[in-house]
Amino acid sequence: MLRVVVLGSGAGGGVPQWNCNCEVCTRARRGDGSVTARSQSSIAVSADGENWCIFNCSPDIRQQIADNAILWPKPGQHRHTPISSVVVTNADVDHIAGLLILREKQGFDLYATGTVLDVLVENPIFNVLDGDYVERRPIVHDQPCEVGPGITIEPFLVPGKVALFNEERMMAEQQSLHIGDESENTIGLEVTSAGGESLFYIPGCAAMTDGLAQRLKGAALVLFDGTVWLDNEMVSQKLGAKTGQRMGHMSMAGEAGSMAAFAGLDVARKVFIHINNSNHVLIEGSHERQQANDNGWEIAFDGMEIEL
Ligand code: MLT
Ligand code: MN
Ligand code: ZN
Numbered sequence: 001m002l003r004v005v006v007l008g009s010g011a012g013g014g015v016p017q018w019n020c021n022c023e024v025c026t027r028a029r030r031g032d033g034s035v036t037a038r039s040q041s042s043i044a045v046s047a048d049g050e051n052w053c054i055f056n057c058s059p060d061i062r063q064q065i066a067d068n069a070i071l072w073p074k075p076g077q078h079r080h081t082p083i084s085s086v087v088v089t090n091a092d093v094d095h096i097a098g099l100l101i102l103r104e105k106q107g108f109d110l111y112a113t114g115t116v117l118d119v120l121v122e123n124p125i126f127n128v129l130d131g132d133y134v135e136r137r138p139i140v141h142d143q144p145c146e147v148g149p150g151i152t153i154e155p156f157l158v159p160g161k162v163a164l165f166n167e168e169r170m171m172a173e174q175q176s177l178h179i180g181d182e183s184e185n186t187i188g189l190e191v192t193s194a195g196g197e198s199l200f201y202i203p204g205c206a207a208m209t210d211g212l213a214q215r216l217k218g219a220a221l222v223l224f225d226g227t228v229w230l231d232n233e234m235v236s237q238k239l240g241a242k243t244g245q246r247m248g249h250m251s252m253a254g255e256a257g258s259m260a261a262f263a264g265l266d267v268a269r270k271v272f273i274h275i276n277n278s279n280h281v282l283i284e285g286s287h288e289r290q291q292a293n294d295n296g297w298e299i300a301f302d303g304m305e306i307e308l
Contacts, residue, residue, distance in 0.1 A: 002151075002197040002308040003046045004223075007054070007064040009300035010038030011227050011276040012094035014060065022237055024277045034284050039064055039302055040094045041203055041274045043223065044071065044083075047150030047193040051084040055189065055201055057098035067303070084148045085109040087139075090186045090204055091119040091163040096126075103128040107135075111147055113155070114138045115184035119163060141187060150194035156215065159206035160186020161248035179246060180206040186248065188212070197308035199223065203274035206248045208261035219267045220308055223300065226272025229253050229279045229288050239278055252281065252292060259295045273300040 008014070015038040016025035027035040040058035052071060058064070065071040073080040085108055088095050096119070102108070110129070112120075117136055120126040139145050144154045162170045162177065162185045171177050188202035199221040205212070216222055227249035234240040244251050251257045252272065262270060272292065275281065281288040281299055292299060 001047060001049075001195055002191070002193040002199060003049060004199065004221075004306040004308075005044045005068060005070065006273065006300045006302060006304040007042040007044055007068065008039035008058050008060050009273055009275060009302050009304065010040050011274045012040060012092060013277060014038055014040045015275075015277045015282060017277050020239065020277055022239055022277055024280065024282050027283065028277075035282050036301055038275065038282070042095075042098070043201060043273070044068070045151060045191055045199075046070070047148070047195070050082060051149045052082050053148040053151050054083055054086045055191075056088055056095040056203065057086050057102065058094050059097040059101070061098035062101045064302075079104075079106065081106055081108065083108055085111060087111040087147055087153060087189065088116060089189065089201070090160060091116045091166070092204070093163070093165065095203075096120065099126060100128055103130070105130050105133050107133040109135045109137055109147070111137050111139050111145065111153070113141070113184035113187060119166065139187075141184065144192075152192045152194075154190040154192070155187045156190070156212075157182040157184065158186055158188045158202060158204070158212060159209065159248070160204050161206070179248060182209070190215070193308075199306075199308060201273075204248055205250055205258075206245060207250055207256070208258065213261070213265060216262075216265050216267060218265075221269040221271070221306065222262075222267050223271045223273045224258060224262075225249050226252060226258075226275040226279065226281065226299070228276055229281050231256075233278045233280075234276075237278055252279070252297075253288070259292065259297065263295075269298070269306070270296055271298045271300050271304075271306075275299065
């Protein structure tokens with residue numbers, strides 16, 4: 001068995017984003033039911049219903065734990081957590097800032113690529129995770145690794161980019177690094193239970209490669225990058241200067257979009273996750289929502305549960 005609970009279905013900033021008056025954020029604040037608020041990017045996975053592995057650790061993790069009883073400390077112990085491990089897929093703020101919340105001398109294992117672990121080393125604030133309690137374990141692409149009781153991951157490189165706050169420095173240092181490159185900066189994961197059920201978790205992906213398409217063919221469940229509907233929506237809504245591509249995210253719609261890319265892949269259950277507040281797929285009854293559903297996609301929401 002593999003149990004998945006979506007802790008946060010939004011992208012960085014969440015919905016509503018603190019400083020944003022876009023259509024989606026405005027509707028979410030109005031509370032008229034047309035847009036549900038979403039916290040930032042994270043899922044919890046368990047194979048035994050008792051030990052949970054958190055995939056990505058957003059700054060909203062404190063509230064996400066408070067909202068999900070599966071993650072509460074077990075009664076009868078002074079200090080306890082059902083969170084046995086944390087795996088991060090890149091070093092973006094929405095995926096690592098929550099690690100600071102998980103301090104308090106609590107043991108768990110932290111898995112990331114060497115490149116992403118280096119980012120934590122370079123930022124000494126992450127030393128609040130006491131090394132006597134939190135084991136940092138490097139994962140290597142295409143090498144399966146057990147990350148919790150009955151849970152194995154196989155990481156793989158996907159087109160992406162370095163974390164925003166490192167872009168200028170790392171891209172100056174490594175001339176060979178480009179937006180959309182496959183590198184240890186961004187990984188996707190296949191998560192498999194001891195019983196053989198498996199899912200893919202890919203919250204950031206700049207393009208569908210042949211290799212990725214091969215990997216995903218016939219999958220039971222894929223949770224995939226749903227950041228933007230259109231590549232230029234941030235620009236056209238006057239929310240920012242960057243395209244989805246520039247941020248390392250492929251759009252849902254369009255010829256180069258994920259809906260088209262998944263069309264022949266025969267994936268049984270397709271769920272968009274890491275959805276930005278600029279994306280009108282978040283509006284119930286919108287034509288974007290209709291089109292996504294017509295293409296067989298579900299839109300993740302906080303608290304969504306999936307069992308395989
Ligand atoms: C992203 O997914 O592109 C990042 O989370 C952006 C950010 O760091 O806010
Ligand atoms: Mn993000
Ligand atoms: Zn907004």
